[in-house]
Amino acid sequence: MDNQEIIPNLNIDRSYPHPNPSISFWLQGTRSSPLLGFRSENFPESAEVVIIGSGLSGASTAYFLLTGENTPQNVVMLEAREVCSGATGRNGGHCRPDCYRGYSGYKTTFGKEQAFKILQNEMDTLNLTEEIIKKERIECDFWRGDYFIDVAMNQSCADQWSETLAEYTADGADLEGIVEWIDDPGEAKKLSRCAHAHAVARFSAGSLWPFKLASGLLDICIKKHNLNLQSTTPVLAVRRPPNSEYGSWIVETERGNIIANKVVFASNAFTATLLPEFKDKITPFRGxxxxxxxxxxxxxxxxxxxxxxxxxxxPRGDYDYMIQRPKDGTIILGGGRSQVALDDQIDQTDDSVKNPAITEYLRVVLRDYLEGWGEESIGEGLFSDWTGVMGYTPEAVPYVGPVHGKSGLFINAGHSGHGMARIMTCSRGIAALMKGANWEATGLPECFEPTPSRLSSSKTVKELWMERYAQGGQMLH
Incomplete structure (x- = not known):
């Protein structure tokens, strides 16, 4: 595969997840999971709630719905492929909040108050993720380190971050003990072990095995709360019953239809397949x-x-990301976007193939990044690589909440390649809304709501990304 050109399979419906995707490191290491191929014994004809998608968004939404007070009587989860085989099972295992970097962009888009809330939400998510893992004793290799390091690889990046930090603190942010800014290149290189570091920012972050977190939550929901899980069951449509404007919804699958009072779309990059109003507002991006x-x-x-x-x-404007797993020392490295054209990434949903130019980049780049990497012995170096499909929104923040004009439909999607830093609080929030809470009780930024004004934004995701690429601007995540 590494030396082959990407040849699209024209017989595959690109609006749905590819039926035979590549296998990530996380999925390779969990082939013994009892949830693979899992289908609850009975395929129900009705449900109080149907959740579409079994990644972290779907799994944590089910968890928060089925625990606490006012729990629904029966919840069904439908997954097009294997459990957690989408973006969650393919990401970098990074739990990294944005403590400062996105502030200026969010402020420009949403205003200062919302920008503050967005960044606070990311730290809240890391804390909640750690809390749930410990509370439920989920074995998912969770590790929270003292520091995450943002490495500025050229001076324009260092200058941009310095300006953002100055603006954020001038607007009232207290970053004492949260973000440490090191703009001395010698000290930055020593701390990061990266010869090209011009400056670094460091702050708290974590890492984990994403499949194990999602499957751990699903295991709790199935065994303790009777979640009905149906894998390899793509949803073909969600529609109102004939002559009905309110009330239940028909969720269509090839295995039969389910009548549901409420439906949650935790389908990220593929949401517009079932909710056409999100076309160009949640756009697939293959990483x-x-x-x-x-x-x-x-x-x-x-x-x-x-x-x-x-x-x-x-002028480059992109990034790579990396963790080293404390448990076994394996390095997870993602990125390489600069190696291929934007059209080879955006609106691409085929995660059964890899781009050979990115494979080669990932194979050799640590020799350049890390001082003293040295010669690789047999068995060292690139072990495997894979692709995954993210779902980006124009503002790079998710859609969370009720779908406008469609009572009973809810969305938790569009996490813009940054879901590990957002999903847990978003899922807790949407579960609260479904149980009758108001928005304020969710603790989420108001700008996450899928309002008509957000959906009527004049520019599509692709148009905005093309502008940023042309200007050499940084991608938010």
Whole structure:
């Protein structure tokens, strides 16, 4: 596959997940999971709630719905492929809140108050994720380090971050003990072990095995709360019964229809397939990630102490991201967007193939990034790589809440390649809304709501990304 060109399969419906996707490091290591191929014994004809999607958004929404007070009587989850085989099962395993970097962009789009709420929500999500993992004793290799390191790989990136930090603090942010800014190149290189570091920012973050977190939540929901889970069951349509404007919904599948009072779309990049009003408002974006066996200098005592992003300002404007797993030392490295045209990534939903140019980039780039990487012995270096499909919104924040004009439909999608830093609080919030709470009780930023004004935004995701690429601007996540 590495040396083959990407040849699209014209017989595959691109509006649905590919039936035979590549297998990520996370999925390779969980082939013994009892949830693979799982289908609850009975395929129901009706349900109080149907959740579409079994990634972290769907799994955590089910968890928060089925625990606490006012729980629904019966919840059904429908998954087009295997459990957690989408973006959650393919990401970089990074739990990294944005503590400062996106502030200026969010402020421009939503105003200062919402920008503050967006960044606070990300730290709230990391804290909630840790709380749930500990409370439920989910074995998912969760690790929360003292520091995540943002590495500015050129001076324009360092200047941009410095300006953003200055603006954020001038607007009232207290970053004491939260973000440490190191703009001395010598100190930045020493801390990051990266020869190209111009500056670094460091703050708290974590990492985990994403499939194990999602499947752990699903296991609780199935065994303790009677969640009905049906994998390999794509949803073909969600529609009102004939001559009915209010009340229930018909969820159509090839295995039969389910009448549901409420439906949650936790379908991220594929949401517009079933909700056409989100076309161009949640746009698929194919990314590529890898697992790398480190050399001796980055093993044992030389293990990296931090998780990373490596970022460039103009004219390049992209980034790579990396964790090193404390449990086994495997490095997870994702990125390589600069190696291919935007059209090879955006609106691409085929995660059964890899781009050979990105594969080669991921194979060799750590030799350049990390000082002292050295020669790779047999068995070291690139172990595997894979693709996954994210769902981006124009503003790079998700849609969370009721679907306007369609009573009983809810959305928890569009996490814009940053779901691990948002999903847990979004799912808690949407569960609260479905149980009758008002928006304020969710604790979520108001700008996450899928309002008509957001959906009537004049520019599509692709148009905005083309502008940013042309200007050499940084992608938010």
């Amino acid at each position: 590529q990630c890898s697992a790398i066996i480190p050399t001796k200098p980055f093993s044992g005592p030389g293990l990296l102490k931090h998780t990373y992003s490596f970022r460039w300002g103009a």
